[in-house]
Amino acid sequence: MSKKLKTNLAAYGMVLPAFMVVMLTVTYPIISAVIQSFKDEKTGSFTFSNYTYFFTEPAQLKNLLYTLMVVFLTVFIAIFVAYLLALYLRFVKSKIAKTIGTLYLLPRFVPAMCAVYAMITIIRDSGLIHRIGALFGLDITLGLMYHASGIIIMNLWFNIPFAAMMITAGLGAIPDSIIEGARDVGAGRWKTFTSMILPLSVKDVVIASTFVFMTNVGSFTTPYLMGGNAPKMLGIALFDQFNKYLAYNRSAALSVIMFLICSVSAGVYIYTNLKEQDWEK
Amino acid sequence: MKFRKASALALATVMAASLMVGCGSKKEEAASSDAAAADGGKQTVTLWATGSENVNQIYETLIEEFNNNSQYADQYQVELKFMLSGTGTQALTDMLVAASKAGQKDTDYDVVDLSGDDLSKIVAQMGEEQLVKLDAAKIPNAAGVTAKSSIAADYVQPFRGTTVVLAYDSEAVANPPQTLADLEQWMKDNPGRFAYNQPGTGGAGDSFARTTVYNLIDDPTAITSADESWMEKWDPGFAKLAELNEYMYQSGGSHVYPAKNQGTLDLLNQGDIDMCPNWADMILSQRANGEIKDTIKITQLTDYPLTGSFQTLCIPTFGSHEDGAYAFIDFMLSKEAQTILVHDMAAIPLIDASGIDMTGYEDVADLDTSKFRIMSIGDLGTSFNERWDNEIATIG
Numbered sequence: 001m002s003k004k005l006k007t008n009l010a011a012y013g014m015v016l017p018a019f020m021v022v023m024l025t026v027t028y029p030i031i032s033a034v035i036q037s038f039k040d041e042k043t044g045s046f047t048f049s050n051y052t053y054f055f056t057e058p059a060q061l062k063n064l065l066y067t068l069m070v071v072f073l074t075v076f077i078a079i080f081v082a083y084l085l086a087l088y089l090r091f092v093k094s095k096i097a098k099t100i101g102t103l104y105l106l107p108r109f110v111p112a113m114c115a116v117y118a119m120i121t122i123i124r125d126s127g128l129i130h131r132i133g134a135l136f137g138l139d140i141t142l143g144l145m146y147h148a149s150g151i152i153i154m155n156l157w158f159n160i161p162f163a164a165m166m167i168t169a170g171l172g173a174i175p176d177s178i179i180e181g182a183r184d185v186g187a188g189r190w191k192t193f194t195s196m197i198l199p200l201s202v203k204d205v206v207i208a209s210t211f212v213f214m215t216n217v218g219s220f221t222t223p224y225l226m227g228g229n230a231p232k233m234l235g236i237a238l239f240d241q242f243n244k245y246l247a248y249n250r251s252a253a254l255s256v257i258m259f260l261i262c263s264v265s266a267g268v269y270i271y272t273n274l275k276e277q278d279w280e281k
Numbered sequence: 282m283k284f285r286k287a288s289a290l291a292l293a294t295v296m297a298a299s300l301m302v303g304c305g306s307k308k309e310e311a312a313s314s315d316a317a318a319a320d321g322g323k324q325t326v327t328l329w330a331t332g333s334e335n336v337n338q339i340y341e342t343l344i345e346e347f348n349n350n351s352q353y354a355d356q357y358q359v360e361l362k363f364m365l366s367g368t369g370t371q372a373l374t375d376m377l378v379a380a381s382k383a384g385q386k387d388t389d390y391d392v393v394d395l396s397g398d399d400l401s402k403i404v405a406q407m408g409e410e411q412l413v414k415l416d417a418a419k420i421p422n423a424a425g426v427t428a429k430s431s432i433a434a435d436y437v438q439p440f441r442g443t444t445v446v447l448a449y450d451s452e453a454v455a456n457p458p459q460t461l462a463d464l465e466q467w468m469k470d471n472p473g474r475f476a477y478n479q480p481g482t483g484g485a486g487d488s489f490a491r492t493t494v495y496n497l498i499d500d501p502t503a504i505t506s507a508d509e510s511w512m513e514k515w516d517p518g519f520a521k522l523a524e525l526n527e528y529m530y531q532s533g534g535s536h537v538y539p540a541k542n543q544g545t546l547d548l549l550n551q552g553d554i555d556m557c558p559n560w561a562d563m564i565l566s567q568r569a570n571g572e573i574k575d576t577i578k579i580t581q582l583t584d585y586p587l588t589g590s591f592q593t594l595c596i597p598t599f600g601s602h603e604d605g606a607y608a609f610i611d612f613m614l615s616k617e618a619q620t621i622l623v624h625d626m627a628a629i630p631l632i633d634a635s636g637i638d639m640t641g642y643e644d645v646a647d648l649d650t651s652k653f654r655i656m657s658i659g660d661l662g663t664s665f666n667e668r669w670d671n672e673i674a675t676i677g
Contacts, residue, residue, distance in 0.1 A: 126553050229479055230675040
């Protein structure tokens with residue numbers, strides 16, 4: 001056996017366990033779900049009806065649009081706030097900034113279930129805010145529970161720290177010398193931002209957006225506990241199809257639809273990463 | 282190459298060790314049960330049950346009582362095999378059916394706690410004659426028990442009851458509704474103060490929605506039938522649910538049916554609503570633990586009660602210790618066991634409550650198990666939930 005072949009075999013041997021796990025737990029289920037999604041529930045013959053159901057049934061179509069609305073709003077607001085936070089943490093050197101820099105990651109260590117219940121206790125119509133208002137004779141009912149706005153607020157709680165973490169890392173990689181250089185040739189703050197900082201951090205913004213997008217498309221806990229009855233987010237609609245109606249073929253079709261929605265985002269992520277390599281040449 | 286040899290050696294050692302440990306523990310187990318048999322000739326009876334963690338805990342308490350203090354303590358010893366719901370519920374029924382179909386004999390399925398959907402499932406899949414037809418003479422404590430299961434009545438022994446009731450905040454509702462007509466009038470007079478949980482997410486909402494529909498079907502047998510022809514008779518009931526929608530709890534500009542039994546109970550406890558259907562045992566045990574307000578009380582409609590159910594025990598014919606199983610069933614209907622069930626899980630006792638200390642659980646004594654309406658519509662429940670989601674949830 002040549003030495004090269006040996007090294008190659010050893011390398012394949014090391015990759016093999018991980019490869020098998022991925023094939024068995026990711027690739028195989030995806031393939032079988034795709035196959036199942038084209039099968040008729042009763043006869044098992046080929047059909048598109050599992051897909052057309054989600055695009056023609058008014059309630060299901062609403063679920064789809066509702067999910068996209070909630071997810072896009074979450075992405076836009078989370079990224080906007082996270083970007084401002086990241087700028088602040090990068091360029092302001094004060095004790096307060098340092099403290100915030102340590103504290104803003106805390107939400108990531110709170111279990112999702114606890115966080116959702118904590119939020120419910122505060123924002124529900126008879127919750128903490130209502131009670132504080134009552135002390136001053138005000139009748140504050142926010143109407144956030146069982147409504148898209150409540151879900152979005154909770155999503156922001158989860159996603160702003162995450163997005164800020166990614167963007168802060170990106171901004172941290174911009175050397176001070178670049179900014180000083182721009183200032184030296186007479187660029188104002190706004191000009192420095194638009195022509196230096198923003199272009200240099202846009203890649204991190206896009207990547208953070210794709211991650212926030214993908215994690216929210218299939219979210220379950222938050223919409224299950226805080227969302228209304230209709231329309232529902234797709235994670236809940238999938239749960240209904242699978243656990244409540246026992247419609248396994250339709251569940252498979254909905255899974256594929258969610259997978260496709262996420263793969264658009266994954267495509268953007270891969271494209272952004274490739275572009276960087278191109279630019280670095 | 283050296284590394285390979287060493288790793289092969291290490292792997293072989295680990296495998297050999299695990300083999301030995303495996304055998305060792307098995308031997309030990311066998312030895313210990315032999316020892317138990319030798320020790321005063323006690324037989325070990327295996328009890329199988331499934332449910333949530335509180336059911337597990339109560340069985341631990343009951344078995345400790347049985348093994349140490351009951352009249353059977355010197356003859357039998359019960360061992361619990363518990364499967365936490367959500368992880369293994371499917372498995373227990375499947376395991377029983379598999380054992381039955383494979384023609385196994387002398388298994389350790391000595392006595393099994395099975396009710397509701399699980400019971401109807403095994404009766405449908407293996408037949409009730411795979412369970413021992415119960416001999417009343419061997420369960421003397423059951424003499425005064427009138428509760429009967431709606432499925433396989435001669436083959437299973439009910440030992441506790443629970444029912445969906447109306448829970449209300451007595452500070453807000455002075456005179457709780459007595460009849461269905463009262464309840465509807467109350468909803469109309471107090472819009473936004475009633476909620477039931479979304480069917481399919483908890484039994485209380487299921488019971489409310491289904492009884493509302495079946496109350497309008499003029500045939501008392503419909504409620505225990507899984508025949509698809511009844512689906513055609515659902516229309517008036519769904520129209521009624523749609524009509525009631527506008528009097529339901531509102532949040533964020535639309536009418537809301539929270540997820541899970543606990544969802545409505547939380548709303549009631551927070552004062553967002555004044556009344557909701559819920560499980561009697563859930564309300565009373567949470568109230569006894571101080572988790573919900575003392576002012577929350579329960580009541581039942583007299584003319585169209587919300588549905589209840591019995592938890593039952595059965596003895597598969599392919600188990601090994603029939604006499605021990607009878608002994609445990611008899612113990613479960615003793616005053617001591619029923620007292621534990623009342624105090625630890627606010628269960629409705631099936632024996633005469635006068636012998637039981639009901640302090641703190643007086644409400645339970647008022648729930649008359651002889652008036653229980655038991656619902657079993659089998660697979661129709663799936664279609665029911667889907668129709669509810671499409672027609673009622675979408676009204677907004």
